[in-house]
Amino acid sequence: MDQCGNGFGRMREFAPFEVVVPCSTANLGPGFDSIGMALNRYLRLRFSPAKELSLSVSGPYGAGIELDQDNLIVSVMKQACAEMGLSLIPFQLEIENEIPLARGLGSSAAAIVGACMAVNHLYQFGWDREEILKRATKYEGHPDNVGASIFGGVVIGSWDGRKAHLLSSEAPNLPIVVAIPKRPLSTKLARHVLPSFYDKETTVLSSSRANLLVAALLQKRWDLLQVAMQDLFHQPYRETLVPGLREILKNAVKNGAYGAALSGAGPTILAFARDGERLTRYFKSVFSEMNIPADITDLKASQTGAFVQLTAEQKRSRVLGKI
Ligand SMILES: Nc1ncnc2c1ncn2[C@@H]1O[C@H](COP(=O)(O)OP(=O)(O)O)[C@@H](O)[C@H]1O
Numbered sequence: 359m360d361q362c363g364n365g366f367g368r369m370r371e372f373a374p375f376e377v378v379v380p381c382s383t384a385n386l387g388p389g390f391d392s393i394g395m396a397l398n399r400y401l402r403l404r405f406s407p408a409k410e411l412s413l414s415v416s417g418p419y420g421a422g423i424e425l426d427q428d429n430l431i432v433s434v435m436k437q438a439c440a441e442m443g444l445s446l447i448p449f450q451l452e453i454e455n456e457i458p459l460a461r462g463l464g465s466s467a468a469a470i471v472g473a474c475m476a477v478n479h480l481y482q483f484g485w486d487r488e489e490i491l492k493r494a495t496k497y498e499g500h501p502d503n504v505g506a507s508i509f510g511g512v513v514i515g516s517w518d519g520r521k522a523h524l525l526s527s528e529a530p531n532l533p534i535v536v537a538i539p540k541r542p543l544s545t546k547l548a549r550h551v552l553p554s555f556y557d558k559e560t561t562v563l564s565s566s567r568a569n570l571l572v573a574a575l576l577q578k579r580w581d582l583l584q585v586a587m588q589d590l591f592h593q594p595y596r597e598t599l600v601p602g603l604r605e606i607l608k609n610a611v612k613n614g615a616y617g618a619a620l621s622g623a624g625p626t627i628l629a630f631a632r633d634g635e636r637l638t639r640y641f642k643s644v645f646s647e648m649n650i651p652a653d654i655t656d657l658k659a660s661q662t663g664a665f666v667q668l669t670a671e672q673k674r675s676r677v678l679g680k681i
């Protein structure tokens with residue numbers, strides 16, 4: 359861990375704390391790099407003082423997270439400190455992760471948001487959520503996932519490479535069914551297959567659907583989701599990377615969905631359910647016919663975004679009057 363300048367280099371006492379961050383689904387079809395929704399699977403980061411950096415992982419998706427200096431959380435924290443002219447103090451970090459990695463459920467965005475919130479808390483920078491959004495978007499490259507993880511609910515945002523503008527709103531209180539394939543797909547690769555240019559007809563049609571999607575979400579017009587979630591910006595190009603996507607986009611509505619989309623860059627496929635049991639059966643049959651292992655499960659929107667709290671131990675000590 360860095361030796362630090364500016365008085366932050368030695369072991370510094372701080373009260374142990376936890377950052378809780380929901381995962382997210384991005385795009386919802388045509389809202390490419392703009393629309394996101396927070397979901398009820400969480401990343402929990404527990405920080406306590408230590409003389410040296412030490413990382414540990416737990417939870418169903420701990421495996422695969424780097425436990426060295428390449429860890430995304432640590433590298434974002436370092437970078438955020440460097441931008442403030444500081445070095446990162448050592449700490450012990452337990453990463454409890456319920457978010458599958460590289461499956462299109464915003465694990466990297468949650469890690470980045472958690473890192474920004476942690477550094478803000480540790481150093482008392484006083485960043486508000488807008489400031490955290492700006493910093494997290496710069497690291498992630500698009501505001502949809504980080505915005506949802508920060509604010510919760512549904513977010514609609516825009517990023518020009520310097521400034522992020524984003525509004526959050528209540529997410530649909532509809533059952534959500536997802537198919538999370540066992541095999542990962544890196545977002546980098548799934549962005550690589552996208553074209554550099556789109557023609558006018560494609561752009562007009564796909565952006566009109568994104569606009570309709572926003573209106574349908576705000577007015578709770580679930581009957582419009584079938585059309586409003588149709589996309590021409592990214593899903594047609596990602597079909598080759600995501601088994602089952604073409605079939606599900608074509609037939610989900612006939613099988614209990616209001617609308618379906620690729621979650622983020624995939625490979626997870628997500629649908630809002632009209633009839634959850636029927637939709638789950640359908641998802642299962644698609645994946646078992648292809649003989650592709652996938653976790654088919656229910657999720658719900660998370661209306662709240664990331665927050666910092668005392669660890670359970672700290673809370674107990676406070677009740678006992680020790681702090
Ligand atoms: N909790 C975490 N701690 C550290 N790194 C993480 C964490 N979650 C995700 N990452 C990093 O982000 C990568 C996945 O990012 P990405 O390909 O963008 O997929 P996703 O769609 O899940 O965001 C992982 O392989 C890992 O390197």
Ligand SMILES: N[C@@H](CCOP(=O)(O)O)C(=O)O
Pocket residue numbers: 382384385390391392461462463464465466500502503545548549592621622623624
């Ligand atoms: N808008 C991005 C969203 C990527 O989400 P992820 O969860 O797959 O990282 C894109 O579609 O590339």
